[in-house]
Amino acid sequence: METTAMNSQSTPAGGKPTHIRILVWDVPVRVFHWALAGSFITAFVTAESEAFRNVHVVSGYLMLALIVFRVVWGFVGTRHARFSDFVRGPGAVVNYVRSLINGNPEHHVGHNPAGALAIILLLLLGVGTVASGWMSFNEIGGDALGELHEGIATTMLAVVVVHVLGVIVSSFLHRENLLRSMLTGYKDGPREDGIGHRRGIIAIALVAVLGWFGWGLTQGQFPGLLDANAAAQQAHHGESGEHDDED
Amino acid sequence: MRIRILVLSTLLALSGAASALTPDDVKSALAAEVKATDPAFKDFSAQRGNVFFHARHGGEWSCATCHTELPAASGQHTVTKKPIRPLAPAANAERFTNQDKVDKWFKRNCNDVAKRACTAREKGDLLAYLMSVKP
Ligand code: HEM
Numbered sequence: 001m002e003t004t005a006m007n008s009q010s011t012p013a014g015g016k017p018t019h020i021r022i023l024v025w026d027v028p029v030r031v032f033h034w035a036l037a038g039s040f041i042t043a044f045v046t047a048e049s050e051a052f053r054n055v056h057v058v059s060g061y062l063m064l065a066l067i068v069f070r071v072v073w074g075f076v077g078t079r080h081a082r083f084s085d086f087v088r089g090p091g092a093v094v095n096y097v098r099s100l101i102n103g104n105p106e107h108h109v110g111h112n113p114a115g116a117l118a119i120i121l122l123l124l125l126g127v128g129t130v131a132s133g134w135m136s137f138n139e140i141g142g143d144a145l146g147e148l149h150e151g152i153a154t155t156m157l158a159v160v161v162v163h164v165l166g167v168i169v170s171s172f173l174h175r176e177n178l179l180r181s182m183l184t185g186y187k188d189g190p191r192e193d194g195i196g197h198r199r200g201i202i203a204i205a206l207v208a209v210l211g212w213f214g215w216g217l218t219q220g221q222f223p224g225l226l227d228a229n230a231a232a233q234q235a236h237h238g239e240s241g242e243h244d245d246e247d
Numbered sequence: 248m249r250i251r252i253l254v255l256s257t258l259l260a261l262s263g264a265a266s267a268l269t270p271d272d273v274k275s276a277l278a279a280e281v282k283a284t285d286p287a288f289k290d291f292s293a294q295r296g297n298v299f300f301h302a303r304h305g306g307e308w309s310c311a312t313c314h315t316e317l318p319a320a321s322g323q324h325t326v327t328k329k330p331i332r333p334l335a336p337a338a339n340a341e342r343f344t345n346q347d348k349v350d351k352w353f354k355r356n357c358n359d360v361a362k363r364a365c366t367a368r369e370k371g372d373l374l375a376y377l378m379s380v381k382p
Contacts, residue, residue: 050313050359053326143348227328 022194024109025185026078027203032070033182035210039063040126044157047150057137057226058217064130065213067123069206078195080110087120088113105173109193112170118163125156134225270336270343274374280367291368296376299369304361310373313356319382335380343374 042059046052074083092113099106106112111119132149135141141148171178181187185198217226274291281288300310300318313331314322319338322331333339343349357365365373 048355048358050324050326050355053324057327143345147347 086111086116277371291371291375293375293379296372338382
């Protein structure tokens with residue numbers, strides 16, 4: 001944000017309109033985000049042991065359920081949660097990255113184009129991980145599918161690392177604490193860019209449905225996803241860790 | 248498009264790499280590994296492998312917990328209850344024909360049973376035992 005006499009981009013720099021504290025991320029987006037992070041990490045760290053097989057599988061299914069919700073929310077959610085608000089072409093990503101390098105970062109109240117790319121990749125890789133995991137769990141596709149499952153999951157971890165680094169770097173470049181905004185929902189910006197609703201009820205419904213789904217899985221209510229007597233056995237061992245209720 | 252080609256070629260490479268390895272090849276590779284550190288090494292012992300297979304190693308499980316006391320029989324995963332095809336090559340021709348798969352499962356299962364990796368000698372003994380099991 002120092003010397004910027006660059007050729008004009010789409011950057012609305014300069015005399016900013018008065019910035020106030022505005023709500024940007026509704027509650028479902030934030031619950032989704034931290035539950036997704038939690039389920040991904042849980043699935044990742046339980047992958048290496050046969051003892052945690054059921055925890056691994058349950059957290060994978062919860063991750064997929066979260067992504068299904070997010071895709072729906074991407075069409076019917078609040079303004080900055082909508083795909084139409086942040087999914088842009090490769091040109092926008094290139095322009096944005098160039099603006100970072102030029103030291104005159106384009107500002108976006110919602111997701112910036114580079115962040116949006118990581119988000120879309122994470123959603124797709126999440127679906128791919130669970131689909132390939134389900135297939136190898138059911139021995140469809142043989143050893144190759146198991147390898148593919150691991151490959152996609154590792155790729156997803158790499159994108160997560162880039163995503164987190166991106167959040168840190170953007171936070172510094174924009175002098176804006178993005179991590180806090182994903183926790184509280186608030187950013188500073190012009191009044192007209194804020195959203196009007198928190199949608200807390202939807203978030204409660206989301207947590208309730210996921211809780212019911214996760215519990216049902218451990219109780220063998222969905223034998224096509226996780227075997228019934230296996231899950232009962234797991235319950236006797238007193239396994240936990242398939243709940244997500246952070247915000 | 249690119250990605251589809253990538254995925255397809257990965258699948259092809261993975262399935263192609265699986266061919267033409269025998270349990271004997273796997274065993275000789277392990278023997279070479281042991282010999283590298285112990286020149287006096289002669290051969291693996293099916294007897295020692297038998298003992299290792301059926302014993303517990305500090306944890307709750309032995310190899311036999313999932314692969315049954317008689318590894319020529321079909322086993323069952325003790326957590327997921329999914330069936331596991333026989334581990335002895337005489338009862339299941341697919342066993343020990345894919346080095347990546349062998350390495351992956353030795354690593355996982357030794358960690359689950361013994362909370363550590365198995366040594367090359369232990370793996371060779373286990374393989375010698377499994378190869379001696381007749382259906
Ligand atoms: C561990 C796995 C993680 C996954 C799979 C993940 C995935 C995602 C996804 C899908 C979004 C889009 C949210 C939405 O619009 O619904 C997002 C946004 C975000 N994530 Fe993560 N995330 C992870 C970890 C983290 C961590 C550890 C942090 C903290 C540094 C973080 C900080 C953020 C922030 C600040 C945003 C909003 C970015 C923006 O302002 O455009 N994420 N993440």
